[in-house]
Amino acid sequence: MAAWLWPTVRSISWAPLAGVSACLLAVTLVTDNWNAGLVGIAAAAVAGAQVAGLHDPAAALLSALPTSAAVRRARRLALLVPVALGVWLATVDGSLLGLLALTVVGVAVSVHAGVPAGVAVPLLWAIFAWSAGFEWDLR
Amino acid sequence: MIETTALTKAFGRTRAVDEVTLSTGRGVIGLLGPNGAGKTTLLRMAATVLAPDAGELRLLGLDPSRAGERVEIRRRLGYLPQSPGLYPGFTPYDMVDYVAVLKEHTDRAWRRQEARRVLEAVELTDVMHKKIRSLSGGMRQRVALACAMVGDPDLLVLDEPANGLDPDQRLRLRSLLSTSSTVLMSTHNISEVSALCQRVYVMFDGRIRFTGTPADLAGLAVGRVWEDDRQDPDAIRSWLTSTGTYRHLGHPPSGAQVVDPTLDDGYLLLARKEHT
Numbered sequence: 112m113a114a115w116l117w118p119t120v121r122s123i124s125w126a127p128l129a130g131v132s133a134c135l136l137a138v139t140l141v142t143d144n145w146n147a148g149l150v151g152i153a154a155a156a157v158a159g160a161q162v163a164g165l166h167d168p169a170a171a172l173l174s175a176l177p178t179s180a181a182v183r184r185a186r187r188l189a190l191l192v193p194v195a196l197g198v199w200l201a202t203v204d205g206s207l208l209g210l211l212a213l214t215v216v217g218v219a220v221s222v223h224a225g226v227p228a229g230v231a232v233p234l235l236w237a238i239f240a241w242s243a244g245f246e247w248d249l250r
Numbered sequence: 251m252i253e254t255t256a257l258t259k260a261f262g263r264t265r266a267v268d269e270v271t272l273s274t275g276r277g278v279i280g281l282l283g284p285n286g287a288g289k290t291t292l293l294r295m296a297a298t299v300l301a302p303d304a305g306e307l308r309l310l311g312l313d314p315s316r317a318g319e320r321v322e323i324r325r326r327l328g329y330l331p332q333s334p335g336l337y338p339g340f341t342p343y344d345m346v347d348y349v350a351v352l353k354e355h356t357d358r359a360w361r362r363q364e365a366r367r368v369l370e371a372v373e374l375t376d377v378m379h380k381k382i383r384s385l386s387g388g389m390r391q392r393v394a395l396a397c398a399m400v401g402d403p404d405l406l407v408l409d410e411p412a413n414g415l416d417p418d419q420r421l422r423l424r425s426l427l428s429t430s431s432t433v434l435m436s437t438h439n440i441s442e443v444s445a446l447c448q449r450v451y452v453m454f455d456g457r458i459r460f461t462g463t464p465a466d467l468a469g470l471a472v473g474r475v476w477e478d479d480r481q482d483p484d485a486i487r488s489w490l491t492s493t494g495t496y497r498h499l500g501h502p503p504s505g506a507q508v509v510d511p512t513l514d515d516g517y518l519l520l521a522r523k524e525h526t
Contacts, residue, residue, distance in 0.1 A: 114356060118348040122337050168335035169345075172394055175297040175329035175407070177321045178352040 115178075119186050127163035127230075128195060131156045135202040143204075148241055150205035155237030157195050157203075158213035162221050162229040164191045188218065251275060251405055251432040252296055257305035259291050266291040268456035269305065274434065278427055280447035280464075281436040282517060288456040289436040290332055290409055296434055297329040297407040310405055325353065328403035332410055334394035338383035342374050342393045345382065349397040368396040371426055373419075387414040395423070399430075408435040412442055444468075444513045452520055460520055464513050471511035471519045476502040486522045 135153055145153075165187055167173070174180065192214070199210055213233040221229025252274045259267040266288045281289050294300040295307060298314040310326055312319040336345055346365040355361050369378045372392040377385060382393060391414045398406060406427070412420050420439075424446050427433050437443060443450055444464045452460035452467070460467060477495045481488050485498035499519055502508050 114351045114358070114361075115348075118340075118344065118351065121339060121344070122348070169337055170335065171331040172329075172334040172336065172397055173349065173352060174299045174331070175324055175327055176349065176352040177324040177354050183352070 115186060119183070120190060122167065122169070123164050123187055123190060124166055125164065127160040128157075128191065128198070131160040132198045132202070135198060139202045145204040150203060151209065151240055152237050153199075153203045153205065154210040154213050155233040157199055157210055158217050158233040159230045161188070161191045161195045161214050162217040162226060162233070165218070165221055165229070166226040184218075184222070251310060252279075252434060253306075253308040254295075255306040257292070257295065257302050257307055259288075259295060259300065259302050261291075265456045267295065267302075270453075270456070270458050271305075272451060272458060272461070274432070274449065276432050277448035278430070278433040278435065278446045280443040280450045281434065281453065282438075282440070282443060282450060283436075283453035284521065287453040289453055291456075292453070293407050293409050293434065293436055294331075297327065297331075298323055299329070299331075323405075325401075326404040328398035328400065328406045330394055330398040330406075330408045330411055332413075334391075334397075336382050336390055336393060338381065340382055341379050342369055342382065342385070342389075342396065343378040345393055346396050346400060349400050353401055355401065364400060368399045371399060372396045373422060388416060388419060391415060392419065399426075404431050406430050406433040406435075408433060410437060411435055412437060412439055440513045440517060452517065454521070467516040467520070468511050468513045469516065471499065471515035473508060474501070474519060475499055475511045475515045476506035476508045478506065487518055 134156070138149070138153070165184055167183070170180065173183065195210075195214075196207070199207065213236065217229045217233045220232045252272070255271050256269040257267055257271070258265060258269055268288070270292060281292065283289050291300065295302050296309065298309065298320050301315065307314060309323045312323050314320045314323055340348070343365050346368055347361050350361040350364055355364070365378075366375065369375050372395050374389065374392055374396065377389060382390060385393070395408075395411060398408065411427075412423055415423060420442070424442070427435070427446055447464055450460070450462060450464055450467050451458050460470075476498050477491070478498060479495055481496050482498045482503070484500065484503070486500035488496050488498045491497050497509075499515060499522070
């Protein structure tokens with residue numbers, strides 16, 4: 112096993128993804144009907160939770176190490192994305208494309224503007240789409 | 251070890267570091283200056299964390315603007331930022347071990363030995379298996395310092411390393427740093443500078459305004475410090491000392507009891523000159 116794997120797993124804040132997963136599970140238990148609006152909100156929440164997992168409280172301390180921030184971020188994503196996909200496939204009746212698109216945008220924003228902004232973008236997009244009655248069928 | 255030529259870094263319209271030129275050899279180098287003088291920005295560039303906008307920077311004889319050389323510098327560098335975050339769920343041992351992993355040390359036995367060595371150096375072996383969330387602020391600072399020391403780096407860049415340390419730990423830090431190869435450290439604690447540093451740089455408004463030894467800095471105030479029972483309105487600075495007398499900086503009046511200057515006096519005089 113690669114030496115970075117277990118400490119990286121432990122350094123990730125899994126709480127956002129766990130919270131979103133619990134919510135999706137609860138929704139699955141309540142309804143069988145994943146309509147377009149619900150799928151959109153679920154995609155935004157899962158994307159946001161993945162980006163939230165990129166938050167690294169020790170980033171400043173680790174910033175001058177040979178293993179760059181980009182590599183550390185990629186490792187975190189390599190751990191977060193499969194879990195998020197598993198949760199998605201197990202709970203939501205919808206296409207993966209919307210989730211992946213929102214995740215990519217959230218990650219890109221987080222790289223340049225910080226993790227809070229990266230989390231906010233998919234959530235704001237979902238709120239915008241919902242409030243504007245935007246036809247956003249990700250099923 | 252660290253060479254800069256007209257090094258410049260701006261944030262918006264503010265030039266945080268403004269055409270700084272310096273060259274340091276081995277030893278402990280202190281960086282003094284008020285808040286916002288540009289010390290942290292200069293240290294972040296010296297730690298390869300921040301790229302300069304203009305000027306030249308060479309660290310350990312290498313150019314950090316080249317990706318390959320930057321990685322090589324980072325292998326030989328230890329960096330303690332001003333606000334070093336840690337993982338609360340990790341133990342000090344886990345944290346140091348993780349830093350060693352990210353420093354590309356693959357040998358587990360070596361990492362174990364190194365983690366023990368650096369944690370022993372900062373006197374944290376008794377709590378090395380306790381969660382960081384349960385440690386005091388001073389202990390966390392020492393964990394971060396231990397992380398910076400992994401691999402016995404050729405160059406240590408430390409931003410306010412004595413933050414949160416008690417007097418005993420400060421003394422320990424002094425003896426630790428005095429055995430290190432090259433240390434560039436910022437501090438507000440002038441006694442640290444006089445006890446540790448072979449060379450001092452003083453920054454104001456992004457520029458280096460003084461370079462010399464601590465004795466040179468104190469020497470700026472020779473003949474400019476006097477003590478009296480009363481406050482002197484003509485003095486540049488006056489303050490009440492613990493002995494109940496006033497210490498004054500400026501041009502002493504005739505008959506004044508001129509005293510030997512300290513490093514604080516030299517720094518305060520320099521700071522005053524900068525703002526007049």
